[in-house]
Amino acid sequence: MRVQRYGSVIKVKSEKLEQYKKLHATVWPDVLAMIKQCNIRNYTIYHKDNLLFSYFEYIGDDYASDMKKMAADPLTQKWWDVCKPCQEPLESRAVGEWWADMEEIFHCE
Numbered sequence: 001m002r003v004q005r006y007g008s009v010i011k012v013k014s015e016k017l018e019q020y021k022k023l024h025a026t027v028w029p030d031v032l033a034m035i036k037q038c039n040i041r042n043y044t045i046y047h048k049d050n051l052l053f054s055y056f057e058y059i060g061d062d063y064a065s066d067m068k069k070m071a072a073d074p075l076t077q078k079w080w081d082v083c084k085p086c087q088e089p090l091e092s093r094a095v096g097e098w099w100a101d102m103e104e105i106f107h108c109e
Contacts, residue, residue: 003059004063006056006057008054008101009053009054009099010088011052011087012050012051013086013087014050017086020052020083020086031079037069039060039066041059043055052087054099
């Protein structure tokens with residue numbers, strides 16, 4: 001099995017940080033199930049200085065299809081609708097991105 005690692009970053013609105021933390025302390029079970037169905041493992045979100053950094057490992061064979069599946073899920077869409085008001089995308093993100101993808105420059109197992 002080939003594992004692909006992904007990192008991304010977004011700002012969190014300072015006045016929404018506690019709300020964002022509370023949301024992620026009790027992520028909806030169906031959202032967690034969809035993450036796993038879409039071949040994502042070891043999903044982690046870190047916070048520092050109003051930045052959120054996410055890391056996950058993808059173990060599937062078709063990342064684009066799995067991300068389309070997740071994006072089409074009505075409950076996941078509702079989850080995103082709850083989380084998005086807490087977030088502020090980076091101006092430097094690519095067209096079509098909400099979270100800005102990061103380039104991996106080092107990995108050690």
